[in-house]
Amino acid sequence: MKLLEGKTLSAEILAALPPRIEAVRARLGRAPALAIINYFADSPSAVYVKRKVAACEKLGLTVKLFSPAPGEGYAAFKALLAKLGADPAIDAIMLERPLPDGFETLETWDALPAAKDVDGLSSLNMGRLFIARKFAEIENGGYFVPCTALAVVRLLKFHNINPAGLNIAVAGRSAVVGRPLAQMLTALDATVTLCHTRTKDTAAVFKTADLVITAVGKAKWLKKEMLPPGMTIIDVGTNFDADNKMCGDADIEDLGQTAAAVSPVPGGVGPVTLACLLEAAVKAAELRPAPAAELPKGGIILT
Structure with missing residues (x-):
């Protein structure tokens, strides 16, 4: 039986990121920044959170881990999403699932900023995925999956x-x-x-x-x-x-x-998923509008 390992592919994806990270740093004056929201430290997916943080730090990405208590409620969760969405120093947001009961709603996916939603859960990103006819549209569409x-x-x-x-x-x-x-x-x-x-x-x-x-x-x-x-x-x-x-x-x-x-x-699949996440965080920073000093006079920013 052949083992379809993913560590080699993961290493290849991560090895291609440093030049892109440096290009972001040169353009934005900082490294790409990822915010991770994780409610449950004992969930199966949380096993990978420490690995994500360590991989970000190794590559030179800025990473911020938020661990709210479920008891803080949905309003606090929405406020955190809004805060991170408006923060110019955050390029990417990763929601670790599961979320607390009642949090996984259309309201949540509508509130998740599509430009920072690197796991493709927002209504806009998911909709773009499902109207794509060919995989090239998914790969080159400028959105997240x-x-x-x-x-x-x-x-x-x-x-x-x-x-x-x-x-x-x-x-x-x-x-x-x-x-x-x-x-x-x-x-x-x-x-x-x-x-x-x-x-x-x-x-x-x-x-x-x-x-x-x-x-x-x-x-x-x-x-x-x-x-x-x-x-x-x-x-x-x-x-x-x-x-x-x-x-x-x-x-x-x-x-x-x-x-x-x-x-x-x-x-x-796990190591490849981690590499795809970090790659998406870099992509989110690359897609950020240029600082005002770089814009041509009279330029328009589409957000």
Whole structure:
């Protein structure tokens, strides 16, 4: 079984950023700046927060971590978003999910400033993603898309897996991974079946697929009896098993004798997602309007 590791790709993406960071520093007089909002220190996604902070500091990005208490309420959350959105010293905002109960609303996605929304959750960025017909529009559109979904596409490309013409089953319909990923794969000319908790026979869908991507958030949920021999699996899950060790949705030990290839957890999609986030933070700074001193007389800034 081949392991579709993501550490090499992550390193390549990060290695391309220093010249871009220096160009931002020369133009804006400071490094790109990322604000991370994380409510739950014990959530699976929070495992990556320390890694994000460390990676930013290593590259020379400014990073600010905000850890509000859920009890502060929704009004305080909206005020923090507004403050960060108006702060000229902040280029990018990353919302770590899950958010407190009742926070993940249309009002929130409308309030998230699209120009700083580097995980593509705002109504404007998500809408742009879903009206794109081809992946080139997504890559070159000057907006942001969910980093994890983008990381899956880039990992496939890195390992020479072309989605065009493939029947791909995606398990999980979240707004962060499943649905945006299905849209990206469709833009790459794949035929996508999106499975979820109401799918009658998920295993039957998997057994007719050319590629399976799982993002359900259940430790070692995907077993060999659910798949045909020789399947390629991209595992997006971040979970902890009974021994409190990080694992994915796929049971790699169980699949070892039958699967052709699988992305490991940790070390697969996760490192690429982190690199895509930092790349997006740099992009957000690059897209910032020039300081007033650089504008031509009578120039117009579109925001």
